[in-house]
Amino acid sequence: METGELVTCTYKTGRYIGRLVDPTPAKTTSVVQILAVLRHPVQGDLHQPGKTEVALFQERKALAFNEKANIPDTHLKPYSGDLPNYNESLIHAVHLFEESLVNENSPFADASLETLRSLKQDYRLKP
Known part of the structure; x- marks a missing residue:
């Protein structure tokens, strides 16, 4: 893959979805500039997914535009397709994540929904 x-x-x-800024063939990582959100990050402890009884139930924000x-x-x-607007893609990703949690009916889903309410305020999205 090439720059741009x-x-x-x-x-x-x-x-x-992002733009490749610095592909580094000699390394194992590349720098990507974020342009849209496809799936919102899962809330909580990455090392104990789905658990609420952890030292810190972490609030995870989506990477920001640019x-x-x-x-x-x-x-x-x-990626080959239309590039969605960042804000619209973030709203869509948050709503998809919320819908999946509402139907789950578990302590993890409840804790995740609570962190999403806080994140929506940070994102300035309607509750």
Whole structure:
């Protein structure tokens, strides 16, 4: 892949569309500029997914518009499609995540929904 190319990538548990800024063939990661959100990151402890009885139930924000992240090359795939607006993609990703949690009916889902309420205020999204 080359500089300027659009890619999909995963970062922690989120999925994004971004522009390849610094492909580094000699390394195992590349710098990607985030342009849209496909899947909002899962809340809580990454090492104990689905658990609420952890030392810290972490609030995980989506990467911001134009934020640059080091992404493992194994998590990059070429993207060919229309590039959605960042804010609209974030709203859509949050709503999809919320819908999946509402139907789950578990302590983890309840804790995740609570962190999402807080994040929506940070994102300035309607509750």
